[in-house]
Amino acid sequence: MRFCSHCGNPDLHFSIPEGDNRPRYWCDQCNTIHYQNPKIVVGAVPVWEGKVLLCKRDIEPRKGYWTLPAGFMENGETLQEGAIRETWEEACATVAIKDLYTVFNLPHINQVYVFFLGELVEGKYGVGEESSDAGLFALDEIPWDELAFPTIGRTLRFYIDDLKEDRFPVRCQDIAPLKRRPSED
Amino acid sequence: MRFCSHCGNPDLHFSIPEGDNRPRYWCDQCNTIHYQNPKIVVGAVPVWEGKVLLCKRDIEPRKGYWTLPAGFMENGETLQEGAIRETWEEACATVAIKDLYTVFNLPHINQVYVFFLGELVEGKYGVGEESSDAGLFALDEIPWDELAFPTIGRTLRFYIDDLKEDRFPVRCQDIAPLKRRPSED
Ligand SMILES: [Zn+2]
Numbered sequence: 037m038r039f040c041s042h043c044g045n046p047d048l049h050f051s052i053p054e055g056d057n058r059p060r061y062w063c064d065q066c067n068t069i070h071y072q073n074p075k076i077v078v079g080a081v082p083v084w085e086g087k088v089l090l091c092k093r094d095i096e097p098r099k100g101y102w103t104l105p106a107g108f109m110e111n112g113e114t115l116q117e118g119a120i121r122e123t124w125e126e127a128c129a130t131v132a133i134k135d136l137y138t139v140f141n142l143p144h145i146n147q148v149y150v151f152f153l154g155e156l157v158e159g160k161y162g163v164g165e166e167s168s169d170a171g172l173f174a175l176d177e178i179p180w181d182e183l184a185f186p187t188i189g190r191t192l193r194f195y196i197d198d199l200k201e202d203r204f205p206v207r208c209q210d211i212a213p214l215k216r217r218p219s220e221d
Numbered sequence: 222m223r224f225c226s227h228c229g230n231p232d233l234h235f236s237i238p239e240g241d242n243r244p245r246y247w248c249d250q251c252n253t254i255h256y257q258n259p260k261i262v263v264g265a266v267p268v269w270e271g272k273v274l275l276c277k278r279d280i281e282p283r284k285g286y287w288t289l290p291a292g293f294m295e296n297g298e299t300l301q302e303g304a305i306r307e308t309w310e311e312a313c314a315t316v317a318i319k320d321l322y323t324v325f326n327l328p329h330i331n332q333v334y335v336f337f338l339g340e341l342v343e344g345k346y347g348v349g350e351e352s353s354d355a356g357l358f359a360l361d362e363i364p365w366d367e368l369a370f371p372t373i374g375r376t377l378r379f380y381i382d383d384l385k386e387d388r389f390p391v392r393c394q395d396i397a398p399l400k401r402r403p404s405e406d
């Protein structure tokens with residue numbers, strides 16, 4: 037953020053505004069404080085006949101890796117509507133949303149991930165514009181080493197565990213930054 | 222949003238960018254798309270000896286009405302850290318966060334509310350800078366007609382119901398815009 041989006045002032049401050057307790061971008065010409073807050077990534081676990089729908093990402097980050105349908109929640113929608121929209125956009129699939137399932141804090145990238153359990157309607161899917169492939173995976177065929185994000189793997193592992201007891205409690209966890217490999221040190 | 226916060230261009234477009242499916246503010250000088258996404262409001266249900274900690278708001282909106290400690294989640298923190306911070310800021314109180322409890326969609330104002338159950342440490346509290354009063358309320362003394370937001374009343378009603386069975390499942394609901402009173406028509 038370099039210019040005030042309200043008045044165009046090129047000399048924004050980045051400091052603690054009066055009465056606040058943390059640094060913000062703020063403008064002394066129009067007195068606007070430009071708050072920046074975490075974003076929500078919302079997605080679904082679309083299940084059909086015991087298999088889970090995954091998509092292969094055709095965009096960065098993590099292009100070529102597999103993901104559950106998920107993406108940034110948009111203004112004007114509910115979490116569930118966001119999960120349905122992302123499933124449609126990434127896998128041309130209609131998902132019937134069931135319960136809230138996983139919630140992950142990723143404070144190092146200012147994101148909160150939220151996944152819902154769902155049923156893939158009629159088992160139909162395709163390959164969305166942001167995907168290069170999509171498929172239904174049996175739970176013993178999940179491509180664990182080719183998953184795009186830690187949130188995806190954790191959600192799938194919880195799902196496999198919870199299936200055994202047929203109980204799907206909401207899980208809320210933190211995810212730390214990925215460690216660099218020793219060779220990168 | 223009137224000026225590009227990246228390059229200062231005063232002629233932002235508001236239309237559907239190429240490859241997108243909804244209108245955004247975007248800049249044809251620096252090619253930045255200015256995404257706007259829902260914000261998270263996070264709070265706690267701080268309980269001590271069967272009573273719930275409420276704060277009287279000393280700021281708009283809903284100044285003078287009672288609320289559970291809650292506010293906008295900040296970058297760099299987890300949901301739980303946000304609930305702890307808000308409880309400290311609004312009621313000078315330390316809350317030990319327990320389970321995720323309620324999640325509300327408010328798509329008409331682009332917000333998602335998230336409350337956690339918690340225990341008020343040592344029963345101690347005060348009156349924070351954004352509050353004019355604070356107090357521990359027995360569950361038959363909740364000021365139902367003076368609550369600040371629907372999310373507060375629903376969370377408290379769930380809590381009272383769930384106490385009877387000593388089970389506190391996560392609740393996820395939509396909240397519609399408040400209807401105007403007939404006299405305002
Ligand atoms: Zn300004």
Ligand SMILES: [Zn+2]
Pocket residue numbers: 225226227228229230248249250251252253
């Ligand atoms: Zn620009």
